[in-house]
Amino acid sequence: MSTYLADMRAMRERLRAALRRGRIAVLDVGSSKTACLVVEVDAERLNQAAQRGLAHEAHAALRVVGAGVTRSRGVRLGEIVEMEEAERAIRTALERAEKSAGARVDQVIAAVSGARPRSTAGFGEVELEAEETTGRDIARALHAAGGPERREGREIVHAMPVHFTLDGRTATTDPRGMTARTLSVDLHAVTADRTPLRNLAASVRRCDLELAGVVIGAYASGLSALVEDEQKLGAACIDLGAGSTDIGVFLRGHLVHADSARIGGDHVTQDISVGLSMPEAEAERIKTRHGGAVATGLDERELIEAPHLGESHPAERRRISRSALIGVIRPRMEEILEDARARLDKAGFRQLPGRRIVLTGGGAQLVGIEEVAQRILGRQVRIGRPMRIAGLPQATTGPDFSALVGLALHAALPKDELWDFEPVAAFAPRRRLAGAVRWFRDNW
Amino acid sequence: MRALKRPFEGRDPAPSRLAFRLKRLWRSEGFRRTVAMRAPAALALGICVWVGAQPELRAQGADLWRAAVAKIAERPEFAIRRIEVRGAAPGVTREIEAALAPWRGASSLAADAGAIRDATLAIGWVERATVRLSAPETLIVQVRERRPALLWRHDGALRLIDAGGAVLAEVAARGEWPEMPLVAGAGADAAAGEALRIFAAAAGLGPRIRGLVRVGERRWDVILHQGPTVMLPAAGAVDAMGYLAALDAGEAATRREVATIDLRLAGRPTIRLTPEAAEARARAKAPKKPGTNA
Structure with a gap:
């Protein structure tokens, strides 16, 4: 328990150091593309914003100075399967981003998609040590919540206090300094498979980078694709990725549920390739260029070039109607969305006050997806594009860059997590000297 | 996608x-x-240190440096073309200009303001001088003249000095400065201030004062025209002179047949009669008949 807390604290320390230095990179290793942003942070402005707790001011302190996107390699279903290849892709993206930024970055925040995330909730209650609530009380309550499950092969990615109660009354997001007798806290923890996390960390390290944080893809996408009010009133963000469909549910500004389905746009491409017997690259191409989710009468007459496997001469290329293509795409998209709906239902999304659903990710660019999604998920569906932050290149403003931009937003204003509060046993006898040093550092 | x-x-x-x-x-x-x-700076520093460690290289470098400086300084743009003397009478101005002739046409970069000032101050008339360069080619010498106060006769020469005793110039004849009071004797220049105060105190005696003579570099004698020599004390000479002036006004002391009036002892003025007067006095004091002397 304590070693992973120490690891998490070390990552946070790196993040803080990077913010002080004013430059950090964010990295999204997806199944289809590996993208990297170099972000410059105005530390002074960020401090002011953090003190006043204004998210949009914190986001205004960000400035994208470099971006690099490259085709992913060695990634399947959101997980790294070939370290060497993935490392090359990261190198390419980082090199491009650094080149356009003209500066070097050493700390990077990475998103993990896939990796079978699971949400668990915990509840802890403690009597306060003094009248006023302190960080130590919160830490004790969080530990009383039992912490997240620690099963073999799983690792904790997030452990966020989502709700504080003081003497049975709902408190603000930060109860520090409030007077009460008992403090209870709801903890939302997200765990993920250890192997993909370790592989991601290893490939980042092999690129001479320091990992300053790992964020679940669903959370990152939601941060940038949902507007602030949606996050407060309750909304779900469905990131239709190439290898995985990430689902994040937000309420009162917190991530309350994260899930991921191991199905995505790559399966659509595969269907086209198999169903129409085409090379996969061609299938991907016609999916992006001519694909759609809803067929109309006009699509019957619109013919598109769809070469058979093995056909190479342009003169003998087969042509199919666009509705045939849609006929292949649509069932798979419906399957993906129905799977997402099942997952949301299981999580109890229907009980939330606001039931907005925001589609983002590369799949959200499919023509007509909104209509299909509305039929399956309900009326309140929209396509979410990432929040605009200063300096973001035009090429990275599409829905497929939601997670990447969300990482940058997270970097500017990371939510307090379990490891951000004081450890309970700060003054263990063995660490007395360290404790004294810490006391001086904190108080002087 | x-x-x-x-x-x-x-x-x-x-x-x-x-x-x-x-x-x-x-x-x-x-x-x-x-x-x-950092690396270029370190390299440059290293080269400097290496060159500095080799005497002949260093000498060569210094020569090159001097030659370069001289070449720039010799450019006509930097030459002093005009010397402007301010605050001096025309005669003195000419004298100063003559003294500064070596700098005319010299480079203003190489010119040493201190040397110019010293050359100006070497002229007796100049009490104070400031030298500055006015771009592009004018040298301005602002001077303050000394005010002549006394004529000093010493060692067979007649010099003009100011109240501080500084020599302004040699004078060929007394007639050139007929109004100027005269002092004489070794050390008279150093006591010029006191001499002037004595002359002021002796205003009552008017033009009868021929001059003052410094005695033993210590005290003054007053020489009067057709009158006695007055010996003033070393300390309080001005008061003594005032006393004499009063004495003269009341008793016409200096117009009598007196050879010297000795005021050296305060409160005890002593006079010495001329031989003729002494004889006359003796005769007057002698008994009317010989032998009846008391």
Whole structure:
């Protein structure tokens, strides 16, 4: 328990150091593309914003100075399967981003998609040590919540206090300094498979980078694709990725549920390739260029070039109607969305006050997806594009860059997590000297 | 959804690990500063130290440096073309201009203001001088003249001195400065201030005062025209002179047949009669008949 807390604290320390230095990179290793942003942070402005707790001011302190996107390699279903290849892709993206930024970055925040995330909730209650609530009380309550499950092969990615109660009354997001007798806290923890996390960390390290944080893809996408009010009133963000469909549910500004389905746009491409017997690259191409989710009468007459496997001469290329293509795409998209709906239902999304659903990710660019999604998920569906932050290149403003931009937003204003509060046993006898040093550092 | 381009064939877009590391190294600020600034600075410093350690190289370098400086200084743009003397009478101005002739046409960069000032101050008339350069080619010498106060006769020469005793110029004849009071004797210049105060106190005696003579570099004698020599004390000479003036006004002391009036002892003025007067006095004091002397 304590070693992973120490690891998490070390990552946070790196993040803080990077913010002080004013430059950090964010990295999204997806199944289809590996993208990297170099972000410059105005530390002074960020401090002011953090003190006043204004998210949009914190986001205004960000400035994208470099971006690099490259085709992913060695990634399947959101997980790294070939370290060497993935490392090359990261190198390419980082090199491009650094080149356009003209500066070097050493700390990077990475998103993990896939990796079978699971949400668990915990509840802890403690009597306060003094009248006023302190960080130590919160830490004790969080530990009383039992912490997240620690099963073999799983690792904790997030452990966020989502709700504080003081003497049975709902408190603000930060109860520090409030007077009460008992403090209870709801903890939302997200765990993920250890192997993909370790592989991601290893490939980042092999690129001479320091990992300053790992964020679940669903959370990152939601941060940038949902507007602030949606996050407060309750909304779900469905990131239709190439290898995985990430689902994040937000309420009162917190991530309350994260899930991921191991199905995505790559399966659509595969269907086209198999169903129409085409090379996969061609299938991907016609999916992006001519694909759609809803067929109309006009699509019957619109013919598109769809070469058979093995056909190479342009003169003998087969042509199919666009509705045939849609006929292949649509069932798979419906399957993906129905799977997402099942997952949301299981999580109890229907009980939330606001039931907005925001589609983002590369799949959200499919023509007509909104209509299909509305039929399956309900009326309140929209396509979410990432929040605009200063300096973001035009090429990275599409829905497929939601997670990447969300990482940058997270970097500017990371939510307090379990490891951000004081450890309970700060003054263990063995660490007395360290404790004294810490006391001086904190108080002087 | 991914790019519409066909998947690449041929060259891998990923930089090799070595290239990647080198590029990142070059982008790191510390390294870049080292290459761009620290290393050249260290190299330059090293060369300087190495050259400095070799005497002949250093001498050569110093020669080159001097030659370069001289070459620049000798350019006509830096020459002093005009010397402007302010605050001096025309005669003195001419004298100063003559003294500063060596600097006319010299480089203003090489000119030493101190030397110019010293040359100006070497002229007796100049009490104070400031030298400054007015771009592009004018040298302005602002001077203050000394005011002549006394004529000093000493060692067979007649000199004009001011109240501080500084010599302004030699004078050929007394007639050139008929109004100027005269002092004489060794050390008279050093006591010029006191002499002037004595002359002021002796205003009542008017033009009868021929002058003052410094005696033993200690005290003054007053020489009167057709009158006695007055010996003033070393201390309180001015008061003594005032006393004499009063004595003269009341008793016409200096117009009697007296050879010297000795005021050296305060409160005890002593006079010595001229021989004739002494004889006359003796005769007057003698008994009317010889033998009846008391």
